[in-house]
Amino acid sequence: MSAALFDAALEKGAAGRRLNADEAFALAAEITPGKLHQLGRAALQNRIQRFGMRATYVFNVQINPANICGAGCTFCNYAASRNAPHAYVLSEDQILEKVERLKPTEAHIVSGLNQVWPFERNLALVRTLRQRYPRLHIKAYTAVEIAYFAKTSGLSVKQVLERFRDAGTDALPGGGAEIFSERLHRLHWPNKIGPRQWLRIHRQAHELGIPTNATMLFGFGDTWQERIEHLLRLRQAQDSSGGFVCFIPLAFQPGEGKFVEHGPTPLETLAVLAIARLVLDNIPHLKSYWPMSGVETAAAGLSWGADDMDGTISEEKIAHLAGARTPVGLAREKMEETIKAAGFVPVERDGRFRAVDGGRR
Numbered sequence: 001m002s003a004a005l006f007d008a009a010l011e012k013g014a015a016g017r018r019l020n021a022d023e024a025f026a027l028a029a030e031i032t033p034g035k036l037h038q039l040g041r042a043a044l045q046n047r048i049q050r051f052g053m054r055a056t057y058v059f060n061v062q063i064n065p066a067n068i069c070g071a072g073c074t075f076c077n078y079a080a081s082r083n084a085p086h087a088y089v090l091s092e093d094q095i096l097e098k099v100e101r102l103k104p105t106e107a108h109i110v111s112g113l114n115q116v117w118p119f120e121r122n123l124a125l126v127r128t129l130r131q132r133y134p135r136l137h138i139k140a141y142t143a144v145e146i147a148y149f150a151k152t153s154g155l156s157v158k159q160v161l162e163r164f165r166d167a168g169t170d171a172l173p174g175g176g177a178e179i180f181s182e183r184l185h186r187l188h189w190p191n192k193i194g195p196r197q198w199l200r201i202h203r204q205a206h207e208l209g210i211p212t213n214a215t216m217l218f219g220f221g222d223t224w225q226e227r228i229e230h231l232l233r234l235r236q237a238q239d240s241s242g243g244f245v246c247f248i249p250l251a252f253q254p255g256e257g258k259f260v261e262h263g264p265t266p267l268e269t270l271a272v273l274a275i276a277r278l279v280l281d282n283i284p285h286l287k288s289y290w291p292m293s294g295v296e297t298a299a300a301g302l303s304w305g306a307d308d309m310d311g312t313i314s315e316e317k318i319a320h321l322a323g324a325r326t327p328v329g330l331a332r333e334k335m336e337e338t339i340k341a342a343g344f345v346p347v348e349r350d351g352r353f354r355a356v357d358g359g360r361r
């Protein structure tokens, strides 16, 4: 029965038609060595129909103002207590110097939950960036941070979002979703918002005209059932609010002495990308995130449904403090070579997925 559903799901998914929940679950139930490559081919077919052989990337910087955070998420190697040896706090000058030096197309700003960089200070940073760089795409603060800013400022989530939007925020990143599982929420990140609140904040952002991304952390004790449920909840949320632009599966990095020895295998990462491409018919873009999966696996992901390789990201901190062995940045030329070697046509994009300079080729 499940094999028949799997075949039906592949046929519909490859043609870009919506899978029902049983078909979505059948994709994961039938992941065997023999079927894995059929799955990849269906996702590639779907991807080619949408994007041809184009594969995009953005010239971006990560800005992580401070890693001080007491939320204590079990999987986090980025956060530090105030006096820990790897704790750091950037100043406005350091951040602005980096942006001035690199002149990125997009700034991706995320941080820990702390009062060293409270709401008003972050708001002022966005305002300054907007004033100095009118064309910079500012993708700033996860739903987790937005909830924290609301709690600590006495404002509502809506007011916090409005203030950021008015200061110059273009979009929200997709982090902090982890996986939409109450079981894993209780176990691994009980001190920060869970699935329902994360989805509610994204819906509020969409209602205010702020587009957002969505992520899913996988490979840390989650089940395929939970992964498919995550995708289906996201698809349902997108049906009602329509503001998700890109989905980014994040392959777990175990870091030092953590509770699982290995993150997901490359094939598992590719299977997650392929299933996401087939299930999320209503979220336009699918990102193969190289800082966490590795450059080679991320490039292979372009043949498993992904259409975007994220960015050049100078000095990425979050995945690397979690033990990622990938480079801390990729130059434009290296990014283009990588995409070409994978058989695709590199296209540099802006924060809204439009080709920059009308496309370089």
Ligand code: SF4
Pocket: 069, 070, 071, 072, 073, 076, 077, 078, 079, 111, 112, 113, 144, 189, 192
């Ligand atoms: S994942 Fe985010 S909220 Fe959790 S401990 Fe790390 S920095 Fe803090």
